[in-house]
Amino acid sequence: MEDGREGQPPPGRKRKGPEAAIAAKYRRGPEVATRRIEDKKLKGKLRYTERLVADAQQAAAKVEEWLLPAEAGELEAEGMERTWRFSQADIVQAVEAGAARKAFDLQLPALGPYSLSFTRSGRHMLLAGRKGHLALMDWQRHRLVCEVQVKETTHDACFLHNEQFFAAAQKRYTYIYDKRGLEVHCLEQDTTEATRLEFLPHHFLLGSIGSTGVLRYQDTSTGRIVATHRTKQGPCDVMRQNPWNAVLCLGHGNGTVTMWTPNITTPVVRMLCHHGPVRSLAVDNQGRHMVTTGADGQASGRGGRGAGCSSGSLVYVKVWDMRTFQPLHAYYSPSPAEWCDISQRGMLAVGYGRRIQVWKDALTSKQQSPYMTHRLAGGTLRNFRFVPYEDVLGIGHSGGVSTMLVPGAGEPNFDSFVANPYQTDKQRKEAEVHMLLDKLQPEMITLDPSSVTQVAREPREVQKAKQAEAEAANRARQAEQRAKNEEKTKMKGKNKPSRRQGKKQANIIEERKPAIKARMREQGVAAEHGHKRERQEQKVPDGVPRALHRFFKQ
Structure with missing residues (x-):
C-alpha cells in the first residue's frame, strides 16, 4: 500500500x-x-x-x-437468422425506452420532399422542404425550436458553425437565418442559383454550387468571397466534403468526380468513376475511402450480387481508395441509388426508391449481404444522414421525415472539446470564441494536410544545380583571394604589433609637432636673451660654461 x-x-x-x-x-x-x-x-x-x-x-x-467507458453495440443473429431480416418494429421493442423514443415518423406530405442536416454534436436537426418549409428542432427531445415558410423552392440547407445559424439555398439566392427563423443575410451576388451547400467548420467557409457550375467559397466570419472556381462541367447537384482534409468533392453528369481547394483554380484530382451521371458520393471521417453511386449499368450475372438484386440492368455503387484513387470493390443495386452516407464507425448506407440498405464493414472488404434493410412506409427517398454520436439514421423523403435505428453506427464516446451534445449556453459561447481564434486560413486546405507542417523539398535536379552554383561561387572567391595575396609585397618584420603601435603613436605626435616646435622655438629664443642679459650683468667672459657663472658674481 x-x-x-x-x-x-x-x-x-x-x-x-x-x-x-x-x-x-x-x-x-x-x-x-x-x-x-x-x-x-x-x-x-x-x-x-x-x-x-x-x-x-x-x-x-x-x-x-x-x-471511454461506453462500447458500441451491434445486432447479433443466432443460428439461421440474418440481421438484415430484422425489422425496425422488432428493434424498437428490444431496445430500452430512451433509445426507442429516437425512432419516429413525422408525416409532412404536403411540403416534401425534405433534406436533412445535423449539427456536429448531433443534438439538433434541420429540415428543408422542397416547397419552402424550414424547421429547426431538438430531435432527441422532440422540441421545435423554430419554423418558417419562405414560400419559394428550397434546394438544400445546412448548419453553420453551430445551431445558432443555418443557410438555405432557395430558388434564386442563398439566405442565412438564425435559430429564431429570422433572416440575417441574403447572399445576392455571391451564391446565385445554388443547389448544394457544404460548410467547413474549421475554416468558417460556406461552399455552394448549382446550375451555373460555379463553385464559390464564402467566409461566414468576415462575409467576403474567398474563391470562385468555374468547374466547366455544367450543372452540378452532388457535393460533399472530405472531413479529413476539407476538400470539396463534386460529382458531375459525365461520370467524373473532381476535388477542389480554394487556393487552386483547377481541380486537384479528377477521377472517372462512372460511365453515367454521378448521383451521390460520401467520404469517411478518416479520408481513406470514398463511395460513389452512378447511373451507369452493368449486365446481370450470377455471382457477386448482394441481397435484393434482381436480373436485368444493375447500377454500380463503388468504393474507392483515396490514397491511390483506385476502386476497391463495387456493389450493385436493382435501381439507381439516389443517396449514400458513411457513419462515424464506417457503416455504409445506400438508398434507392423507398428502400435503404446499411452495410457493415463494406469499405474495407467486399460483403455478400447487407447489415440492415428498411422500407419507407410512404414517400420516395430524398436524402439521409447518420446522426453523429447516435445509432440513428435520419431520413428525408417526400412524405416527411423518419428515423431508423442502426445499432453500432455512431461513436459511443464523444470529445467535449470537439462536439458536446450536452453543452450549456456558457460553454457554447466559449466554444464559439475558441473556434474563431483557432480558425484556419483557406490557404491551408490541401489534398494532404500532413504536408502543412513539413518543409517543401525541391526536386533533386534543382538541388544539384544550386549545389553546383554554390561550389562555383566558392571557387571563384578563393581564386580572387589568392590573386590579392600574390599581389602584395612581402616584407619580413614590417607588420609586427609593436611597429603598428609605433605608427599609431607617430601619427598622433606628427599631428602635434608643428605647435610643439613653435612653442619650443619661442621658449629657446627667450632663454637665449635671458642668458645674454645675465652674462652682461655678471660680466662673465665668453666661453665660460654656465655651471661656472656663479663664480663671477659681484
Whole structure:
C-alpha cells in the first residue's frame, strides 16, 4: 500500500483477463527476448526499457477504461437468422425506452420532399422542404425550436458553425437565418442559383454550387468571397466534403468526380468513376475511402450480387481508395441509388426508391449481404444522414421525415472539446470564441494536410544545380583571394604589433609637432636673451660654461 500498487501486478508483468485485451492494442512491436543475451549491461538496459513500455501500456489501458467507458453495440443473429431480416418494429421493442423514443415518423406530405442536416454534436436537426418549409428542432427531445415558410423552392440547407445559424439555398439566392427563423443575410451576388451547400467548420467557409457550375467559397466570419472556381462541367447537384482534409468533392453528369481547394483554380484530382451521371458520393471521417453511386449499368450475372438484386440492368455503387484513387470493390443495386452516407464507425448506407440498405464493414472488404434493410412506409427517398454520436439514421423523403435505428453506427464516446451534445449556453459561447481564434486560413486546405507542417523539398535536379552554383561561387572567391595575396609585397618584420603601435603613436605626435616646435622655438629664443642679459650683468667672459657663472658674481 505504500507504493500505491496494491492489487496490481508489478511493472513489466503480464496481465490476464479483459485488461490484457485492452492493453494489447497499445503494444508497439513484439517483446524483446533477453534470456540469451550474455552481456549483463545490455540485458539490464533492455529489461528496464521493456518495463517502461509495459507501464506505459498499462497506463494507456487504464485511461481508456476511465475515459471511454461506453462500447458500441451491434445486432447479433443466432443460428439461421440474418440481421438484415430484422425489422425496425422488432428493434424498437428490444431496445430500452430512451433509445426507442429516437425512432419516429413525422408525416409532412404536403411540403416534401425534405433534406436533412445535423449539427456536429448531433443534438439538433434541420429540415428543408422542397416547397419552402424550414424547421429547426431538438430531435432527441422532440422540441421545435423554430419554423418558417419562405414560400419559394428550397434546394438544400445546412448548419453553420453551430445551431445558432443555418443557410438555405432557395430558388434564386442563398439566405442565412438564425435559430429564431429570422433572416440575417441574403447572399445576392455571391451564391446565385445554388443547389448544394457544404460548410467547413474549421475554416468558417460556406461552399455552394448549382446550375451555373460555379463553385464559390464564402467566409461566414468576415462575409467576403474567398474563391470562385468555374468547374466547366455544367450543372452540378452532388457535393460533399472530405472531413479529413476539407476538400470539396463534386460529382458531375459525365461520370467524373473532381476535388477542389480554394487556393487552386483547377481541380486537384479528377477521377472517372462512372460511365453515367454521378448521383451521390460520401467520404469517411478518416479520408481513406470514398463511395460513389452512378447511373451507369452493368449486365446481370450470377455471382457477386448482394441481397435484393434482381436480373436485368444493375447500377454500380463503388468504393474507392483515396490514397491511390483506385476502386476497391463495387456493389450493385436493382435501381439507381439516389443517396449514400458513411457513419462515424464506417457503416455504409445506400438508398434507392423507398428502400435503404446499411452495410457493415463494406469499405474495407467486399460483403455478400447487407447489415440492415428498411422500407419507407410512404414517400420516395430524398436524402439521409447518420446522426453523429447516435445509432440513428435520419431520413428525408417526400412524405416527411423518419428515423431508423442502426445499432453500432455512431461513436459511443464523444470529445467535449470537439462536439458536446450536452453543452450549456456558457460553454457554447466559449466554444464559439475558441473556434474563431483557432480558425484556419483557406490557404491551408490541401489534398494532404500532413504536408502543412513539413518543409517543401525541391526536386533533386534543382538541388544539384544550386549545389553546383554554390561550389562555383566558392571557387571563384578563393581564386580572387589568392590573386590579392600574390599581389602584395612581402616584407619580413614590417607588420609586427609593436611597429603598428609605433605608427599609431607617430601619427598622433606628427599631428602635434608643428605647435610643439613653435612653442619650443619661442621658449629657446627667450632663454637665449635671458642668458645674454645675465652674462652682461655678471660680466662673465665668453666661453665660460654656465655651471661656472656663479663664480663671477659681484
